[in-house]
Amino acid sequence: MAESVATTEQSPSDPVAVGSEGDLPVVLEAAGLTKHFPVRRKGRAALTGPRRAVQAVDDVTLTLRRGRVTALVGESGSGKSTVARLLAGLYPRTAGDIRLHGETVNVKRGRAFRAYARRVQMIFQDPFASLNPVHTVRYHLTRALKIHGRAGDDLEKSLHDLLTRVQLTPAERYIDKFPHELSGGQRQRVAIARALGADPEALLADEPVSMLDVSIRLGVLNLLRDLKERLHLAILYITHDIASARYFADETMVMYAGRMVEGGDSETITQRPAHPYTRLLIESAPDPDRLAEGTASDVPAERGAGEPPSLIDPPSGCRFHPRCPVAMQRCKTELPPRFDVGDASGHWAACWLYGGAAR
Numbered sequence: 001m002a003e004s005v006a007t008t009e010q011s012p013s014d015p016v017a018v019g020s021e022g023d024l025p026v027v028l029e030a031a032g033l034t035k036h037f038p039v040r041r042k043g044r045a046a047l048t049g050p051r052r053a054v055q056a057v058d059d060v061t062l063t064l065r066r067g068r069v070t071a072l073v074g075e076s077g078s079g080k081s082t083v084a085r086l087l088a089g090l091y092p093r094t095a096g097d098i099r100l101h102g103e104t105v106n107v108k109r110g111r112a113f114r115a116y117a118r119r120v121q122m123i124f125q126d127p128f129a130s131l132n133p134v135h136t137v138r139y140h141l142t143r144a145l146k147i148h149g150r151a152g153d154d155l156e157k158s159l160h161d162l163l164t165r166v167q168l169t170p171a172e173r174y175i176d177k178f179p180h181e182l183s184g185g186q187r188q189r190v191a192i193a194r195a196l197g198a199d200p201e202a203l204l205a206d207e208p209v210s211m212l213d214v215s216i217r218l219g220v221l222n223l224l225r226d227l228k229e230r231l232h233l234a235i236l237y238i239t240h241d242i243a244s245a246r247y248f249a250d251e252t253m254v255m256y257a258g259r260m261v262e263g264g265d266s267e268t269i270t271q272r273p274a275h276p277y278t279r280l281l282i283e284s285a286p287d288p289d290r291l292a293e294g295t296a297s298d299v300p301a302e303r304g305a306g307e308p309p310s311l312i313d314p315p316s317g318c319r320f321h322p323r324c325p326v327a328m329q330r331c332k333t334e335l336p337p338r339f340d341v342g343d344a345s346g347h348w349a350a351c352w353l354y355g356g357a358a359r
């Protein structure tokens with residue numbers, strides 16, 4: 001399976017996590033999502049050596065609901081962008097299922113891909129790279145509207161509405177500008193307006209503010225929140241910064257070395273983290289409230305130090321065990337499933353601390 005990159009189908013009865021917001025309609029969900037990138041082999045190894053793959057994403061299950069922000073948090077290389085790209089249909093998956101309104105998604109290119117992309121749009125980290133420097137705001141937005149068949153009878157009004165929706169007003173001031181004539185925050189707003197040009201139901205925002213000045217990050221996050229509330233978008237918010245997940249996301253999922261390790265509502269995850277890795281993440285990003293309350297976790301920071309593992313040959317059992325300050329014998333050999341943590345509904349951790357007797 002490691003070498004296969006074929007798109008696979010699974011039965012629609014596979015288990016898919018149901019968050020604490022069980023009543024809100026599910027827009028997009030993934031079950032058992034897996035992506036292995038084959039490693040190119042050179043020379044004789046290409047003929048005789050073992051087939052190897054970067055196990056970038058393994059058995060990821062998540063649910064995006066209408067009008068909800070779900071944060072995906074983890075350190076560099078943990079597989080966050082790969083999850084977003086799989087969900088956007090930009091990579092074929094090695095295994096697992098992606099469902100849009102309950103229907104398995106199997107698009108590769110052409111018309112079916114465009115129809116899917118209209119409903120599931122992505123926003124990237126670097127708005128400068130994602131906008132073409134030789135074209136104006138008008139060009140970018142007009143193209144998005146036309147590709148998705150939404151230019152309508154009054155193109156000028158549609159363009160005006162898009163810019164107003166991302167709070168670039170008066171629209172006339174921005175419409176004929178080139179990307180280099182805008183600030184980073186304004187560029188990201190144009191990228192968001194372009195995504196909205198498709199009238200999507202889900203937005204996959206891959207570190208949308210991490211390249212922006214700290215002073216303007218909040219404005220862009222507040223804009224995304226406003227879109228969630230007014231347009232009822234389902235938003236996946238990818239970030240390194242678990243503190244911003246508490247502020248901005250309803251639900252938070254934590255990823256380590258390609259696997260989900262903890263999930264639940266953002267307040268619970270950030271204030272009462274259960275998985276030793278989540279505790280480590282929170283300790284390395286101090287939250288003023290938590291420090292003031294004196295409730296820092298009891299995991300000694302130096303014991304969780306170290307590097308993320310190789311994803312070509314990831315650790316057996318729990319992938320975090322070599323860095324885990326409280327690892328037990330079974331963590332080295334047995335992969336922990338999701339266990340309910342029990343302090344809040346929908347809070348789970350893939351950690352043997354929460355399941356069965358220690359061995």
Ligand SMILES: Nc1ncnc2c1ncn2[C@@H]1O[C@H](COP(=O)(O)OP(=O)(O)OP(=O)(O)O)[C@@H](O)[C@H]1O
Pocket residue numbers: 037054056074075076077078079080081082083240311
């Ligand atoms: N196209 C690719 N081919 C081979 N390996 C890849 C490819 N894309 C990503 N990877 C590997 O997959 C793993 C996960 O990468 P990914 O970009 O998803 O991580 P990330 O969590 O988004 O990291 P960052 O926070 O730095 O953006 C990494 O080990 C990366 O080297």
Ligand SMILES: [Mg+2]
Pocket residue numbers: 080081082206
């Ligand atoms: Mg990334």
